[in-house]
Amino acid sequence: MTDSMKTQEAANISALENAPAGWRARLRGVRQASMLYLLAALAILIIVFGAMNPGAFLGAYNLREVFTEAALLLIVAVGATFVIATSGIDLSVGGVLVFSGVISTEVMSAMGGKGWGAVVVGLATSLACGAIFGSISGLLVAKAHIPPLIATLGTLGVSLGLAQVVTNGADLSGVPETLTSGIGLGQLFSTIPWIVVIAAVVTVWAAISLRSTRFGQYTLAIGSNKEGARRAGIQVDRQLIKIYVLAGTLAGLAGFLNLARFATTSIAGHSTDNLQAISAVVLGGTSLFGGWATIAGTVIGVFIPTILQNGFVISGVPPFWQQVAVGVVLVIAVYIDQLRRRSRDK
Template identity: 50%
Template sequence: MQSSVDGGFGRRNLRQRLSGANTFWIALVLLALIVVFTVLAPGQFATLFTFQTLLIETSVLLVLSVGMTFVIITAGIDLSVGSVLIFSGMVCGKTMEWLAGGNASSAGWGVIAVGLVAAVVSGTLWGLLNGFLIARAKIPPLIVTLGTMGAALGAAYLLNNGSDVRSVPIVLNKTLGYGTSFGGVPNLVIVAVVITLVGAWLLHTTKFGRYTFAVGSSAEAARRAGIGVTAHLLKVYLLTGFLAGVAGFLSLSYYASTTITAHTTDNLNAIAATVMGGTSLFGGIGTVLGTVIGVFIPAVLKKGFNITHVPDFWQMIAVGAVLIAAVWFDQRRRRARDSH
């Protein structure tokens, strides 16, 4: 009899934990969207090609959003990631052009490797600048990253006189951009999944992740507990810049161009995906899994609306409604927690 009671109590606790988890509810929203579009267009939406396309189109944004998850959990924000992505891609493209003598189309993996390093280093340096100004100079993250957003975009334009770099190694585009492996899984998706898994491991199982949650919950309490808050914030923004650099390289490999105009709203998309996935704008709460789900909600809406011939502006309205609902849910949960 006792074991039965304990078992029922355990099941109730599990149900309570699931029903109270923001990730659980946002996953239900994503599942509902998939079901609705499958019913509306069964022969078009629920296909292997559609889901492969969804995965490819969200890969770059997912890499950006993993970094954004760490930043927002610390109660910060980074408006510069989209511009840093563009700048890193531009540095990568120009570096490969220079090494290949003006035309990188036929360049090999040696040139590509140097281009990757250039992209990652340039992104990391912007992250270092953000981290220094926020953690050391104590300037609010919103102001710092708003400034570096414009500065990085302007620097990207200056590097190539305001135009895109379109000379990209063909082997890079074919192998990483459009290549597949492991039974047809796009290589771009594999890279994004690996980065996401590493990010999840870093956030949820390491001291770095615990410090990130502690700083976001209360920076002063974390400081009194012996955590170097300044140094940790510097590392978090450094990580975000690093991932923006990687995303710039991935974007270049997929589009075979820097595609500046395609990334001007990536910062807002990354913030929206992270918040929709349950990461609290007030800090201290968030999961990488939630961010993954948050990334796919706008992508599924866009794909579903395109297939069912619904005008694009309805997607903007729907994403805005889901984002507001996610923030409202977060505030409600926080007030309920503080009242106990």
């Protein structure tokens, strides 16, 4: 980046920081109100399902299950937050998650399927698979200028199709017991599942990165005005590729943790992961049109579909209605985002 570009970038950042206090206060008020509404909706869901079956829904075992399920979705949603912040979309995460888990299982089985050595190699394999598909999506979006919706729909089909080719459509087992007992069933202080701890670490890193690093600021700048970011000296194409690689890598991590939890690849169990992640991110306050993102909101938004599904299962609602509920939540999330934009633009 040349000195003139750095100077222009600094000027743009300074202009944003020195925006009129009234505008910033109004925008902050809209965000805070949205967060309160989201918390209220979450509380209502907990109260309703808790009242319907308090022994099962509010039991310690089920609460751990809720947090563990939310943790897997949260890892994927964190990557989706960065992508959506650029006004992009990533529909491939469910397929990438499955493919990463399949290849990781095959590699660990080839190593004998025992010990921490196989687990570490399996983790590296899963992360690498996710990063590869993320880089493909990023290149298609940034270099080939294919709309993110189409590009990631393509990588969804390729990743999920390859997973089925490798497995002949059947789930793989043979996951090392070290992985399932140590991470899948293991708990910190015999209380907090390790999967939840890992998700918390990823989330804290993402929150710090988004708000306090150049990577996060560049991400938001691209979402606000891609051409303006380019003129400010930001390497937009490179940044977009990094963001999609991040989303793919986190999907790979989620795929590995899914193996740890279920000891199988669950090929058919992730068809709505992308919808749930997008719903959580947008419902949490990240603008579907880019330029604004909040990891804290994503955390809250993740629990909406998670508790919906968990509550439906405990209440005996047929699984078909769970997909209906996820679709409705997605539509509501987009509508709320539009209301936020209107309020902000007034």
